[in-house]
Amino acid sequence: MQRIYISALVDNHEGVLARISSLFTQRGFNIETIAASETSIPAITRITISTEGDEEIMNQMMKQTQKLEEVRAVFALEPSSSLMRELLLVKLEADETNRSYLREICEIYRAKIVDLSLDSMIIELTGEPKKLDAFLKVLKPYTIIEMCRSGVTALERGKMSYVLE
Amino acid sequence: MVLTGAQIIAEVLLEQGVDTIFGYPGGAVLNIYDTLYFYRDRIRHIMTAHEQGAAHAADGYARATGKTGVVLATSGPGATNIVTGLATAYMDSVPVVAITGNVNTNQIGKDSFQEVFIGGITMSVTKHNSVVRRIEDLAPTLRRAFEIAQEGRKGPVLVDVPKNITAATIEFEPKYAVKPQPKKKEWTNLPEVAELINKSRRPFLYFGGGVRLSEAEHEMEELMKRADMPAAYTIMAAGLLDADDPNNLGLLGMHGCVTANLAASEADVILAVGTRFSDRVALNPKKFGAQARIVHIDIDASEINKNVKVYQSVVGDVKLVLQELLPMLKKVSHPEWQKTIADWRKHDYTPEEDPTRLRPHQVMRDIFAMAGKDAYYVTDVGQHQMWAAQYLDHMAPGHFLTSGGLGTMGYGYGASIGACLGTEKKYPVVHITGDGSFHMNMNEACTAVSYEVPVITVIMNNAVLGMVRQWQTTFYDSRYSSTEPERKTNYVKVAEGFGAKGYHCETPEEFREAFAAALKEKGPVWIECVIDRNERVLPMIPPGGTSEDIMID
Numbered sequence: 001m002q003r004i005y006i007s008a009l010v011d012n013h014e015g016v017l018a019r020i021s022s023l024f025t026q027r028g029f030n031i032e033t034i035a036a037s038e039t040s041i042p043a044i045t046r047i048t049i050s051t052e053g054d055e056e057i058m059n060q061m062m063k064q065t066q067k068l069e070e071v072r073a074v075f076a077l078e079p080s081s082s083l084m085r086e087l088l089l090v091k092l093e094a095d096e097t098n099r100s101y102l103r104e105i106c107e108i109y110r111a112k113i114v115d116l117s118l119d120s121m122i123i124e125l126t127g128e129p130k131k132l133d134a135f136l137k138v139l140k141p142y143t144i145i146e147m148c149r150s151g152v153t154a155l156e157r158g159k160m161s162y163v164l165e
Numbered sequence: 166m167v168l169t170g171a172q173i174i175a176e177v178l179l180e181q182g183v184d185t186i187f188g189y190p191g192g193a194v195l196n197i198y199d200t201l202y203f204y205r206d207r208i209r210h211i212m213t214a215h216e217q218g219a220a221h222a223a224d225g226y227a228r229a230t231g232k233t234g235v236v237l238a239t240s241g242p243g244a245t246n247i248v249t250g251l252a253t254a255y256m257d258s259v260p261v262v263a264i265t266g267n268v269n270t271n272q273i274g275k276d277s278f279q280e281v282f283i284g285g286i287t288m289s290v291t292k293h294n295s296v297v298r299r300i301e302d303l304a305p306t307l308r309r310a311f312e313i314a315q316e317g318r319k320g321p322v323l324v325d326v327p328k329n330i331t332a333a334t335i336e337f338e339p340k341y342a343v344k345p346q347p348k349k350k351e352w353t354n355l356p357e358v359a360e361l362i363n364k365s366r367r368p369f370l371y372f373g374g375g376v377r378l379s380e381a382e383h384e385m386e387e388l389m390k391r392a393d394m395p396a397a398y399t400i401m402a403a404g405l406l407d408a409d410d411p412n413n414l415g416l417l418g419m420h421g422c423v424t425a426n427l428a429a430s431e432a433d434v435i436l437a438v439g440t441r442f443s444d445r446v447a448l449n450p451k452k453f454g455a456q457a458r459i460v461h462i463d464i465d466a467s468e469i470n471k472n473v474k475v476y477q478s479v480v481g482d483v484k485l486v487l488q489e490l491l492p493m494l495k496k497v498s499h500p501e502w503q504k505t506i507a508d509w510r511k512h513d514y515t516p517e518e519d520p521t522r523l524r525p526h527q528v529m530r531d532i533f534a535m536a537g538k539d540a541y542y543v544t545d546v547g548q549h550q551m552w553a554a555q556y557l558d559h560m561a562p563g564h565f566l567t568s569g570g571l572g573t574m575g576y577g578y579g580a581s582i583g584a585c586l587g588t589e590k591k592y593p594v595v596h597i598t599g600d601g602s603f604h605m606n607m608n609e610a611c612t613a614v615s616y617e618v619p620v621i622t623v624i625m626n627n628a629v630l631g632m633v634r635q636w637q638t639t640f641y642d643s644r645y646s647s648t649e650p651e652r653k654t655n656y657v658k659v660a661e662g663f664g665a666k667g668y669h670c671e672t673p674e675e676f677r678e679a680f681a682a683a684l685k686e687k688g689p690v691w692i693e694c695v696i697d698r699n700e701r702v703l704p705m706i707p708p709g710g711t712s713e714d715i716m717i718d
Binding site: 015018019022023026056059060063064066067068069070 | 284285288289292293296313465466467469470471
């Protein structure tokens with residue numbers, strides 16, 4: 001089992017995300033994160049899926065996705081040649097006793113404190129998924145009230161390696 | 166010219182060469198039906214008893230003619246009733262376009278009367294589907310639907326049209342239909358594939374419905390001759406090969422011939438063409454063709470390495486690939502391999518003859534002898550389906566219609582009607598069914614009567630759900646849970662009640678007489694054949710098994 005990142009460029013139609021998630025569910029492929037957004041071409045949406053599996057599963061995922069009418073291109077993203085980013089928002093219990101410790105941790109991770117109240121704070125962190133995992137590990141001793149992650153979004157370095165059909 | 170949405174639907178159907186559609190009216194499609202009234206001289210609408218029958222009829226029409234079948238249904242229950250038909254067509258790669266009505270766009274999502282989200286429901290059983298929310302999208306969406314249905318690996322497409330869209334108007338510009346053509350590609354590994362076949366000492370060809378869909382029968386026979394390659398087929402390709410062809414080993418898989426399955430196990434090279442290693446053929450995907458290097462040729466890239474890992478693969482239209490491969494093949498013969506196969510054949514399963522009562526293989530042989538090579542043979546699902554695949558010898562390509570992938574009981578009657586009307590009643594259409602399957606959709610008898618469709622239905626009546634019961638006999642210690650329903654249906658009377666003809670037969674003579682009479686009828690006929698409830702489909706390999714596990718008694 002390995003981490004798999006798949007990027008799909010699809011028509012910016014209603015229901016296209018449902019089609020892809022329906023396909024993954026039907027075929028028994030797990031989706032760990034899925035992120036979709038418009039691209040520089042308004043008619044095209046980029047969907048980035050991160051999951052786990054072996055090469056066989058990854059090939060099936062891509063081939064099955066490719067068959068969908070609204071899918072223009074599908075490719076696997078190699079972590080070594082791609083930029084992967086994910087956004088984390090985490091709300092912690094924080095008061096005068098631990099605020100400065102948390103600030104210190106944030107500084108090390110270059111995370112931002114984006115909201116502060118008397119008994120809580122919200123921290124924002126952008127980075128590779130691994131960095132977010134590590135940051136959350138360090139936050140273990142503190143009490144997390146709520147948190148969410150955006151899912152991975154990614155771009156290949158250098159020139160475009162795919163052709164839009 | 167300015168047309169309504171309903172008129173655009175009719176015009177696009179005509180553009181696409183559609184002259185027959187199958188359907189059932191309802192509230193959301195009233196505008197479409199009103200328009201069809203004015204187009205009735207150019208578009209024949211066949212109203213079935215149930216939308217499921219209409220979907221299967223469109224499927225049967227498509228399989229028999231090669232054209233795209235069209236089914237029309239209203240919103241809500243009308244739409245859900247065609248889902249089984251779409252799933253059947255999807256699994257067997259049949260080009261069908263389904264048009265469903267829906268509630269007005271401003272009522273969508275409000276749980277309106279007869280509203281369902283058929284787009285969501287059919288997502289996984291269609292190649293593509295669309296909800297038309299703007300009148301300007303209607304013509305392009307419909308045209309594209311016909312292209313998608315026939316492009317690459319064929320399949321069903323659904324277009325959902327809200328009622329207000331069928332009433333809205335817009336300028337319509339007629340266009341010529343675009344018929345998707347198979348594409349040539351660079352198949353760079355063909356020399357390697359050819360070398361593998363040329364060097365093989367025990368080659369084996371296994372082919373499926375893709376050969377029929379790309380009309381590659383001739384290329385395939387050429388390949389078998391040149392490479393002296395014994396061949397077996399899946400149910401989707403039953404009947405394509407001449408029964409007398411010495412290299413025809415018969416059906417492969419769960420209920421396939423012993424020889425065919427042994428050949429798959431012992432071959433050193435397996436060429437799999439237009440097929441998908443389903444669990445009814447590669448019962449144990451890890452052990453299938455264990456000694457062989459497998460070469461897979463198929464139009465669908467996602468089938469490569471999906472179920473069985475292969476050594477080489479070629480993705481493309483089967484006919485075009487074979488045309489390029491053939492000149493690279495040496496003319497060879499494999500006397501040793503042929504001798505081994507000839508020895509196996511001696512141990513193939515042969516059922517016992519009994520002239521005094523109806524035995525399934527005898528009935529199939531009699532049907533084929535009387536209806537002939539050009540007849541269309543349509544089955545439901547169960548034991549009778551396997552007997553038909555095993556014992557109907559050599560039908561014309563595309564003349565065997567069966568729900569292979571989904572295994573839809575109740576498929577046969579609708580499909581028979583579609584096939585018969587699609588071929589303008591020129592050939593006999595024999596619907597072979599069981600008493601279980603037939604009870605699911607026998608209501609389509611009324612359709613066959615209304616439109617004078619001379620489908621001959623042969624009901625293999627063992628009074629039980631034979632196939633399930635056979636599994637209960639073999640794997641569940643003969644505990645016949647819900648497979649012996651004690652039905653008292655009088656088929657002759659029911660047929661007559663529908664306005665059809667009915668026969669009850671218990672001996673081969675009675676059957677032959679009834680069948681000969683049925684062939685002369687202008688309308689539908691039912692022939693009930695009473696068979697023993699302990700008749701089994703043999704040989705059989707249990708699920709997950711290999712040729713070592715074949716049961717022949």
